[in-house]
Amino acid sequence: MTVWLDANVIVRFLTGEPEALAQRARRLLRRAAEGDIAFRVPTVAVAEVVWVLGSFYRVPREVIADRIRGFMLAEGVAVDDEATVLDAVRMMEDAGVSFVDAFIAASARARNERVATFDADFKRLGVETIS
Numbered sequence: 632m633t634v635w636l637d638a639n640v641i642v643r644f645l646t647g648e649p650e651a652l653a654q655r656a657r658r659l660l661r662r663a664a665e666g667d668i669a670f671r672v673p674t675v676a677v678a679e680v681v682w683v684l685g686s687f688y689r690v691p692r693e694v695i696a697d698r699i700r701g702f703m704l705a706e707g708v709a710v711d712d713e714a715t716v717l718d719a720v721r722m723m724e725d726a727g728v729s730f731v732d733a734f735i736a737a738s739a740r741a742r743n744e745r746v747a748t749f750d751a752d753f754k755r756l757g758v759e760t761i762s
Contacts, residue, residue, distance in 0.1 A: 636670040636708070638679035645680070645698050646688060663707025672703075672710040674734065681723070681730040696724035715741055728752040 643649075644656035662668050677699065684690040684698070699720050703710050710716050715737045722733035729752070736756035739746045745759045753760045 632667075633669045633671050636672045636676065638676040638683070641672070641676065641680045641702060642683050645684065645702065660705060660707075664705065666707065668707065670708045672708060674711050674716055677710060677716055678730055678734065692724050692727060696720045712738075722756055726752070726755040728756065732756070 639652075640656045640659060643652040644660055647653040659668075660670075663670050681695055681699065684695045685692065690698075700717065702708065703713065703717065715734065718737040718741070719730060719734035722728065722737060723730045726733070732750060732752050733756065735746055736753055736758040739758050740756075745761050746753055747761050749762055
């Protein structure tokens with residue numbers, strides 16, 4: 632059985648807060664690891680997790696990147712557009728840009744396309760831009 636995984640479960644799992652919800656999140660992820668269910672994670676949920684960890688919990692980008700990569704490797708977890716998400720996480724960490732900008736750049740680069748933007752961050756992301 633495939634189940635879509637919401638960002639709030641991932642945040643509770645990664646932060647351990649609040650404890651009661653973190654325990655429930657760990658139980659759900661254990662079920663996936665045991666093969667009882669399979670989680671599908673939409674890219675937008677990853678973006679929300681990155682934003683919450685960075686803005687609310689003040690987790691540094693490098694730590695967020697490590698946690699996201701580790702989560703994506705968990706048994707029973709499948710992230711939509713996984714290769715692009717991993718590339719975006721790397722770019723976010725290396726270039727110090729937002730995950731959303733990194734994901735747009737990674738998506739454009741994977742398709743050999745350009746990005747229309749006024750954001751100077753894209754110049755550091757190895758993608759051709761137009762404005």
